[in-house]
C-alpha cells in the first residue's frame with residue numbers, strides 16, 4: 001500500500017523488499033498481513049537485544065518523559081554512565097566520544113589518528129592503511145578508507161592518505177614514515193564474514209606497537225558481544241589504540257562510539273556532534289549493554305551461540321552442493337555459497353519462507369541474529385531455511 005509512496009518520494013539508494021513490518025518481538029517480525037518472519041539479520045546487527053525489548057523500551061519511555069536532548073554543552077548523566085560501563089568492560093583506561101553511526105565513529109577515529117600524527121601543529125604522519133574488502137562507512141573519508149574500489153565510483157575527489165593492503169601480511173611492507181595508523185575489522189562483515197587470522201593479528205599488533213603506529217579496530221559490526229566476547233579484540237587477545245562501535249550498541253537507537261587509550265588527544269573544539277550521545281540514545285544503550293553483559297555472564301549467550309552453530313552445521317551438512325564453506329565467529333556467521341547466482345536464489349527463497357537473512361560480499365549468505373534469540377525461534381528459523389535450501 002505504501003510501496004508507491006516509497007518509490008515516489010524516497011531516493012532509490014537501496015535495493016528494497018516491499019514487506020510492511022508493523023510489529024516485532026524478540027527475533028520475530030510481523031507484517032501487516034499478520035505473517036510472522038524469523039529475523040536472522042537483526043536489522044544488520046543492530047537489534048542485538050531483540051525487537052521491542054521491554055527493558056530497553058521502558059528505559060527509553062522513562063527517559064523521554066524527562067529529557068531527550070540538551071546538547072553536549074552540558075554533561076549528560078547516562079552518557080557518563082555508558083562511557084564508564086564500556087571502559088570497565090574493556091578493562092583498561094580509555095576515553096570515549098559518542099557519535100550517531102558507524103561511519104561517524106570511524107571519522108572520529110581517523111581524526112584522532114591524524115591528530116596523533118601531528119608534530120608542532122603540523123600533521124607529519126597521516127597515512128592510514130586499511131584492508132582490501134574492508135568496509136568502514138559511507139561518508140567521503142570512510143568510503144575512501146573502505147578497500148573496495150567498486151564503491152568509489154562517482155564520488156571523488158577523496159581525501160589523501162588511505163592505502164590498501166591486499167592482506168594482513170602485506171601491511172608491514174606498506175608502512176612508511178608517513179604512516180600513522182592501521183585500521184581493520186577483525187571479522188570483515190560487509191566484505192563477506194571473513195575472520196582475520198588470530199596469530200597474524202597478534203603479530204601485527206606487536207609490530208605496530210614497536211613502530212608507534214596506531215591500531216584502529218573497527219568493531220562497528222563485531223563489537224558488543226556479537227562474536228561472543230564484549231569485543232572481538234578480546235577474542236583475538238590484543239589491545240587496540242582505538243576501537244569504534246555502533247550497530248549493536250544501541251539495540252536500535254542510532255549511536256556510535258569511539259574508545260581510545262589516547263585519553264588526552266582532544267581539546268575542546270577539536271571534535272563534536274550535535275546529537276552524539278544524547279539522553280535518549282545513551283540511556284537506551286546503557287540498558288542494552290547491561291542486558292548483554294548479564295546474558296554473557298549467565299552463560300546463556302554461549303549456549304545460544306552453540307545452538308545457532310549446530311543449526312547452521314546441520315544445514316551445511318545437508319546442502320553441501322550449494323554451500324562451499326562455513327565462515328564466522330559467535331553470532332556473526334556465514335555460508336560461502338557455490339556462486340553469486342545461487343546466493344541470489346537462496347535469498348529470494350529464504351524470504352518466501354519467511355526467514356530474514358543477509359548478503360555479504362559477492363557470494364556469502366550472512367547471519368546476524370539478535371543475541372537474545374530464543375531456542376524456539378532458532379528451531380523455526382532453521383526449519384524455514386532448510387526448506388528454502390531444499391527448493392533450490
Ligand SMILES: *Cc1c(COP(=O)(O)O)cnc(C)c1O
Nearest residue numbers: 101102103135136137189220221
Ligand atoms: C556498518 C558498518 C559501518 C558503517 O556504519 P553506519 O552506521 O552505516 O555508518 C562501518 N564499519 C563496519 C565494520 C560496519 O559493519
